[in-house]
Amino acid sequence: MTVAGSRDELALVDLLDRLLAGGVVLTGDVTISLAGVDLVQISLRALISSVSTLVEP
Amino acid sequence: MSDEVLYLYAVTDSNIEDAEVIEMRAIDGAPVQVIAEAPVAAVVSAVDAERFSESALRRGMEDLYWLEGIARAHNAVVSDLARQRPVAPVRLATMFANIENVRTLLRVRAEDFVAALDRIRGRCEWALKGFSVGTEPQPPTTGLPEALGPGRSYLQRRRAERDSRDRRSQEAVTEAEAVHDRLVQLTLASRRYPPQDRRLSGQRDEMVLNSAYLLPEGFDTEIRRVVNEYDGVRLRLELTGPWAPYSFATLESDQ
Numbered sequence: 207m208t209v210a211g212s213r214d215e216l217a218l219v220d221l222l223d224r225l226l227a228g229g230v231v232l233t234g235d236v237t238i239s240l241a242g243v244d245l246v247q248i249s250l251r252a253l254i255s256s257v258s259t260l261v262e263p
Numbered sequence: 264m265s266d267e268v269l270y271l272y273a274v275t276d277s278n279i280e281d282a283e284v285i286e287m288r289a290i291d292g293a294p295v296q297v298i299a300e301a302p303v304a305a306v307v308s309a310v311d312a313e314r315f316s317e318s319a320l321r322r323g324m325e326d327l328y329w330l331e332g333i334a335r336a337h338n339a340v341v342s343d344l345a346r347q348r349p350v351a352p353v354r355l356a357t358m359f360a361n362i363e364n365v366r367t368l369l370r371v372r373a374e375d376f377v378a379a380l381d382r383i384r385g386r387c388e389w390a391l392k393g394f395s396v397g398t399e400p401q402p403p404t405t406g407l408p409e410a411l412g413p414g415r416s417y418l419q420r421r422r423a424e425r426d427s428r429d430r431r432s433q434e435a436v437t438e439a440e441a442v443h444d445r446l447v448q449l450t451l452a453s454r455r456y457p458p459q460d461r462r463l464s465g466q467r468d469e470m471v472l473n474s475a476y477l478l479p480e481g482f483d484t485e486i487r488r489v490v491n492e493y494d495g496v497r498l499r500l501e502l503t504g505p506w507a508p509y510s511f512a513t514l515e516s517d518q
Contacts, residue, residue, distance in 0.1 A: 219463045220390065220503060221334045223456050223473065228509030229354040230379065232368065236268060236317055236358040 393472030395435030
């Protein structure tokens with residue numbers, strides 16, 4: 207079992223699970239006006255394209 | 264000076280004091296500000312209106328480095344707060360034009376915020392990821408293992424390898440469901456996330472469980488024990504926490 211707790215060790219993907227799919231959803235004066243699921247998809251696409259250029263899957 | 268808008272990180276009880284946030288640094292190194300409207304308060308920072316316009320945000324979401332900077336700064340503020348007091352983290356990239364609009368939000372949604380804070384008071388979130396061990400795609404085997412003999416074709420060998428991988432994966436899924444069921448019994452609430460793509464997780468093994476659990480602060484001994492019990496040769500488990508209650512401090516209307 208691996209236990210990670212410190213902020214520095216947090217993987218970006220762990221953060222994005224929570225920041226893009228969790229948290230209180232509010233209508234601000236400016237928000238990313240996409241459904242939550244789309245938001246995750248878009249950023250994951252960005253991640254995949256960035257990561258793919260570095261590591262062969 | 265360029266125009267600024269207020270980026271909202273979290274909502275908390277209105278007894279928060281400025282001294283609690285004075286050391287914190289927000290997005291772009293800006294100071295953290297508190298806007299109180301009893302019984303709740305918003306934790307915000309000023310950000311550049313141009314860089315945080317809707318079109319800039321759309322572009323930013325496609326830019327890993329931009330996204331990572333915002334995500335880490337956002338989480339730093341939220342997790343620093345969560346160590347001290349109950350917080351309802353807000354979804355990434357929620358901005359308001361001015362203080363009065365934030366005050367209006369706090370007034371209008373006061374009951375919802377209080378209910379969300381009450382749900383997570385004295386509680387924290389732990390995250391669990393499960394990986395099916397030995398499910399990485401294998402390169403073709405070179406040389407023939409003796410047991411197979413020269414009569415067995417390459418395709419048969421490949422099929423046998425794949426079947427064995429599928430079987431291992433299925434066993435890991437079954438164990439992952441079992442550990443999740445145990446944790447659901449032990450914890451106050453749970454939430455499942457979709458498993459992450461291998462390229463995102465950075466793991467060779469296939470993710471078969473991605474979940475979050477809400478439990479009282481300091482009560483993680485029992486879940487660590489259960490996770491340890493299921494962590495093994497088929498299923499590898501990664502437990503992280505404590506997290507601010509991102510998955511559980513939701514408003515009723517979000518459900």
